[in-house]
Amino acid sequence: MTEPTRGRLRLASYNIQKCVGLDLRRQPRRVVQVLDHLGAQIVVLQEADKRLAPRPAALPHFVLEEAGWNVVDLGGAGSLGWHGNAVIWRGDGIMLRASAHHDLPGFEPRGAVRVEFDTDLGPLRVMGVHLGLLARSRHQQVLHLREDCRALPSMATVWAGDFNEWSRGPHLQALAPGMRFLPPRASFPAAQPIGALDRIALGPELAAAAHGVHEARPAHIASDHLPVWVDLERALSQNGS
Numbered sequence: 001m002t003e004p005t006r007g008r009l010r011l012a013s014y015n016i017q018k019c020v021g022l023d024l025r026r027q028p029r030r031v032v033q034v035l036d037h038l039g040a041q042i043v044v045l046q047e048a049d050k051r052l053a054p055r056p057a058a059l060p061h062f063v064l065e066e067a068g069w070n071v072v073d074l075g076g077a078g079s080l081g082w083h084g085n086a087v088i089w090r091g092d093g094i095m096l097r098a099s100a101h102h103d104l105p106g107f108e109p110r111g112a113v114r115v116e117f118d119t120d121l122g123p124l125r126v127m128g129v130h131l132g133l134l135a136r137s138r139h140q141q142v143l144h145l146r147e148d149c150r151a152l153p154s155m156a157t158v159w160a161g162d163f164n165e166w167s168r169g170p171h172l173q174a175l176a177p178g179m180r181f182l183p184p185r186a187s188f189p190a191a192q193p194i195g196a197l198d199r200i201a202l203g204p205e206l207a208a209a210a211h212g213v214h215e216a217r218p219a220h221i222a223s224d225h226l227p228v229w230v231d232l233e234r235a236l237s238q239n240g241s
Contacts, residue, residue: 007233008209009094009121012040013160013198014227015130017047018058022191022221028059030222032067038214038227041091042117043069044128044160046225048086049079064088072099072115083111085128085161093120102127102148106137112145112161121206121234122156125149129161138164142175150178156205158232162225163199172199179203185213187226198228207235 014035019028035043049055057080061071071080072087080086082101089096095118102112112129127145131138149157159179165172168184180203184196193213202208211230219226 007120008231009042009119009124009233010038010040010229010231011042011044011126011158011160011200012038012214012227012229013044013046013128013162013200014038015046015162015198015223015225016059017223017225018050020223022189022224026058027222028063030218031059032063034214034219034222034227035069035088036067037216037219038229040229041094042087042089042126043227044126045081045086045088046128046130046162047084048081049075049084055079059086070096072096072113074099074101074113074115081128082113083109083130085111085113085130087113087115087126087128089117094118097123102145104129104131104141105144106132106140107134108132108137110137110141116155121232125152125155125157127157127159129159129163131162131164133164139171139175142172146176146178156234157203158206158230159199159201160228161199162197164197165199166195166197168196172201176201182208182211182230185211185228187213187228189224190220190222190226193226198225200228200230202230202232205235206232209233
């Protein structure tokens with residue numbers, strides 16, 4: 001993939017399934033190869049840690065650092081993220097401002113992460129999520145996330161992650177009218193995608209110059225999900241055009 005043009009920032013979301021591919025092999029560097037091909041400056045990851053306590057990183061810090069990625073410290077104790085959610089970034093023009101956790105309601109233990117950056121587009125808040133398998137829980141989690149964001153200082157905001165939502169209807173949009181969900185694109189299962197489980201939503205300060213699903217090899221086998229991406233730019237009402 002080509003990198004975004006000047007004045008744009010590429011953000012991606014990728015459920016890496018603990019670096020276990022469809023061939024049942026755990027290959028962290030294969031996942032990094034996919035990340036490198038994305039051309040993204042900021043990537044939100046799901047299932048970035050192994051399942052059992054103390055939940056060590058499935059994608060080791062040193063592997064990412066060797067490839068030039070910076071890791072937001074969200075997990076501690078050897079984890080890459082929190083509830084499996086992690087955020088990495090690289091490139092000039094991006095500086096980390098702050099990070100935090102958000103507890104989410106629902107039948108399963110779930111959480112979200114919040115990372116704020118200074119970027120060439122201005123301050124940017126990224127919410128990384130992996131929502132529950134039950135529809136009732138997902139709806140509660142989106143509502144909770146909406147209220148948490150409303151309580152924060154105003155900032156250009158992106159939600160990205162595995163929303164586990166099979167329906168392509170406007171259900172998520174109706175629950176969070178302040179965010180604009182990009183048109184769903186099939187990203188699961190990676191070998192023959194039919195479900196648009198991985199989603200990105202933008203606040204009113206941002207616009208999508210382009211967005212899509214990354215299908216190039218080895219993404220077809222590195223995880224059971226394909227990455228989704230968006231090229232962000234300031235919304236017309238925000239940049240004076």
